[in-house]
Amino acid sequence: xxxxxxxxxxxxxxxxxxxxxxxxxxxxxxxxxxxxIYFRSYTAMxxxxxxxxxxxxxxxxxxxxxxxxxxLYLQERGEPDVTALEISPLSCDVMRNxxxxxxxxxxxxxxxxxxxxxxxxxMNGIGLSASLAGLKLFLARAASLVREGxxxxxxxxxxxxxxxxxIPQGRYYxxxxxxxxxxxxxxxxxSWLYADFHTLGRIASETGWTTEKLMEDDxxxxxxxxxxxM
Numbered sequence: 290x291x292x293x294x295x296x297x298x299x300x301x302x303x304x305x306x307x308x309x310x311x312x313x314x315x316x317x318x319x320x321x322x323x324x325x326i327y328f329r330s331y332t333a334m335x336x337x338x339x340x341x342x343x344x345x346x347x348x349x350x351x352x353x354x355x356x357x358x359x360x361l362y363l364q365e366r367g368e369p370d371v372t373a374l375e376i377s378p379l380s381c382d383v384m385r386n387x388x389x390x391x392x393x394x395x396x397x398x399x400x401x402x403x404x405x406x407x408x409x410x411x412m413n414g415i416g417l418s419a420s421l422a423g424l425k426l427f428l429a430r431a432a433s434l435v436r437e438g439x440x441x442x443x444x445x446x447x448x449x450x451x452x453x454x455x456i457p458q459g460r461y462y463x464x465x466x467x468x469x470x471x472x473x474x475x476x477x478x479x480s481w482l483y484a485d486f487h488t489l490g491r492i493a494s495e496t497g498w499t500t501e502k503l504m505e506d507d508x509x510x511x512x513x514x515x516x517x518x519m
Contacts, residue, residue: 295377347406357384
């Protein structure tokens with residue numbers, strides 16, 4: 290399976306002829322994704338990510354760990370049990386090379402794991418659920434990964450601003466199609482979910498979670514913590 294994101298992360302880390310990583314969408318021009326953001330130190334991360342990491346406690350699972358920067362920070366902070374889970378084999382190789390101690394190469398959508406105190410999904414990792422129906426299924430399943438009283442910490446965005454007040458009809462406006470390209474590699478088109486806070490909270494409640502908004506920035510991006518209802 291083509292892995293343009295993983296290849297871009299690998300090339301950046303090794304210095305082997307890195308190139309530009311592009312994200313194509315169906316609402317506007319393609320955008321460059323700067324690969325160096327996957328290698329940021331804690332001090333270079335945005336406040337939202339710093340706050341999310343400060344909420345991480347206990348046994349931690351970092352889903353969609355990328356190049357491992359969040360997992361590395363948590364390790365260096367002294368957290369005793371941090372696992373990074375990532376679908377890209379190349380990204381997993383980079384994480385191990387950077388010093389992440391526990392790396393799992395798997396797709397969270399079909400991975401049978403253990404229970405954690407904190408499940409972390411940053412850089413809109415919850416988007417992998419692809420749709421509102423997928424979000425409901427994912428949150429119902431995620432309960433098996435989080436211990437009673439544990440937490441799921443992630444960010445999302447209300448992307449209504451993309452449509453200049455003319456919200457498209459049919460599918461939910463936060464279900465957006467993308468494609469990654471890097472060098473001669475490209476993914477198939479895939480759907481990625483951006484959920485507004487009200488809709489997210491409703492679906493979370495329906496699947497047994499309590500929702501708390503931890504912060505919101507000036508770009509419609511917010512950080513939430515979901516805890517399992519007792």
